Amino acid sequence: MADFLINSVGLPPWLAWTVVAGVAAFLILNVIAGGALVFIWAERKIAARIQDRLGPTRTGGRFGWLQSLADGIKLLAKEDLMPEGADGLLFRIAPYVSFCASFCAFIALPFAFDFVGQRLNVGVFFVVAVLGLEVFGVILAGYASASKWSLFGAMREAAQVVSYEVPLGMCVVVPVMLAGTMDLVTIAEKQAGWFTNWYLFHDPFTFVVFWVYVTCAVASVNRAPFDLAEAESELVAGFHTEYSGLRWSFFFMAEYGSMFLVSALAAVLFLGGWNGPIPVAKLLGLSAGTGDTAHYFVRLIGCGNLLLKATLGVLVMMWIRWTLPRLRIDQVMTTCLKYCTPIAAAMFAGAMLWQLCLPGGILPGLSRPAGEIREGWIEGPGGAASRPTPAAARAVAEVRP
């Protein structure tokens, strides 16, 4: 896009790059803020249905569509309180630290082949590293509030998130190992084709690792049953006890943003990214590289695929939240250190052995014949020469079961 602006529109490079960065930042901000609005409404409805209630019904029509908007206006109008003994600077800055960490991680997240803020060749690593910084805002908030509930919540959060980063990292390493790259775009492209190509179904070890990843992801974004940092029944509201109004809502936008992010990461790493379960575009003879309109259309559908998968992930997190009771801190630690970490380590070793013995996947003869088709199907920047023609792609797709 920057090249287009420079060459066709004639903008100077620095302005073109600024415009491109601004557009990407604007879109990501909309994904987070708009997503938070929708997810808060969904959370209310799901919680209500699970508890045999109705949830919001009146605001904005039959299903209470506008409930989140009404909440937002209420939060805007709320008084911005700060406790008397609080450390003013840290108290004010903490929500933005959380939000910025969540926001920055989206930069490297691809939504479709070309739809990525900044394609990094260490994308996975960047996302995991930046996501881990969100806890910093929480700790600052807990400390600066000068309230024992906040401090307890923050300390628990620190212990929990720092511990869960270990198994989370191990889970993330498995798809990286299978793909041979840390580039999120390439990882997703390697899972193109039928859903049997997804890394979730690559071998039994990756299947288990995915569920370990789900557990760790829920824990690392502080959702129930791991929401000890804001355990309402013991700590009033945990780290955000003293917050109100817009600052409080920044914490929540960060939380919903992170939920969406870990779900999208799961989709890219294990669930084929923007590739649908059935390669419709390939069957129709469209590849991501042909013609302008078709090519754009395919990517748009891919983007929709990824958003759908990530949204499903968020909904599953809500389902878990309203189904399971909260764990105690020692149970949280036990789950992490005695179960998740060893399982992830063993599965990592298993996936490695599998990759050594059966490099082709579960059914080497059927699902993924050999290297040449995989190579052809990866439309990397330099892979234009080896791309199969639409007819060849169709023939290949028909041969597949």
Add this chain to the structure above:
Amino acid sequence: MTGSLLVAAMNFHTLLFYLFASLACGFAVGVVVADNVVRMALYLVLSLGATAGLFFLAGAEFIGAMQLMIYVGGTLVLLVFGVMLTAQAPFVSIKTSASDRVLAGVVAASLLALLLQAAFSVEAWRRPGLGEVAPPAATPIGTALVGVRVDDPPPGTPPGVRSGYLLPFEIVSVHLLVVLVGAAYLARAKRRRTPRAIEVAASVAPPVDERRRAGGSASALTAGGVR
């Protein structure tokens, strides 16, 4: 107008470099000037984050992400330990005495002089031109750290396998591990007194309510479990 735009266009990267560099330096000064542990940690995190920005600007994404994960994340753990181990009052403030300031100033100034001298002794801060041999990158150092030398031996070296830096590297790692174990031991020895105090309190005053209250204040982390 156009002149300034031209300058900006020519030095787009330079501008960003100065932005990140001044942020890093400014927050580094903030770390020294601040007297509150948590604010120091915040400034340190921001300074290290700006350094990560410099790495990203230079196209070294892996090092940038490493910087974020290890240094920024590590500071986080440091902060938690700092608060947990030193917090006797709500807001810890560290007062530096004048003599300490002078001493630190001397050490910092001599280090700065050394670094500046090293920096200005580099012959040319520029990219290698066509046909020139590129200066050694990080790869030979990295492989040497795991015991494999890929760099060319200096003239006059007898042939044979040259040793890498694996042994010193491992020794340093073990040192770090020892420090870690020591820190954990120190932190643990301090806390071990509390349960004994609770036991004594419980044996002196057996009522259940008393015991529960004493247990509840044992430590922040186990408070939920005791309930």
